[in-house]
Amino acid sequence: MNIAIYARVSTRDKGQDTENQLAQLREFSQKQGWTIFSEYIDQESGAKSDRSEFQRMFRDASRRKFDVLLFWSLDRLSREGVLETLQHLNRLTSYGVAYRSFTEQYFDSCGIFKDAVISILATVAKQERVRLSERTKAGLAMARSKGRQIGRPRLKVQPAEIARLKTQGHSLRAIGRSLGISEASVRRLASVAA
Secondary structure (H helix, E strand, O other): EEEEEEEEEOOOOOOOOOOOHHHHHHHHHHOOOOEEEEEEEEEOOOOOOOOOOHHHHHHHHOOOOOOOOEEHHHHHHHHOHHHHHHHHEEEEEEEEOOOEEOOOOOOOOOOHHHHHHHHHHHHHHHHHHHHHHHHHHHHHHHHHHHHOOOOOOOOOOOOOHHHHHHHHHOOHHHHHHOOOOOOOHHHHHHHHHH
């Protein structure tokens, strides 16, 4: 079986390196009788998915260059949050590539708990979306209570003004330019005046 190894540390300074992860992952792969196709190593934060080796790993996975992705722990793969991490794992699965965490045996899409793990992650991701929505609504309510304007400022153009300019023969585009609003807004307000 061809496998790929993904290792990551947050930064090059402060003495962090990936050798501890890599040594354990290589040894584990050897004991399993797996062939290491490639090692993908990032030395940057896992908070975003635009990491160069992370992206290269997904390109190779999409071409089925390896069968299993082995990583030291889930937080070494991604720190983007449950929903995004679940999407990464689902993306690997959609390519026909399995995944396995070295330190968390339950994160093993090759094993018997694959469906249970995905189900739990999906439930946690759903709860994360609900909490995010609740926090957003609470933040908006707080802003409104303090008198802040939410959303785009209201147009201070009266439909009657648009109708007057229209009767003078101005085009909708010219009316919009003279009033400082878009042609679409002119069209919408003109239909209100009609």
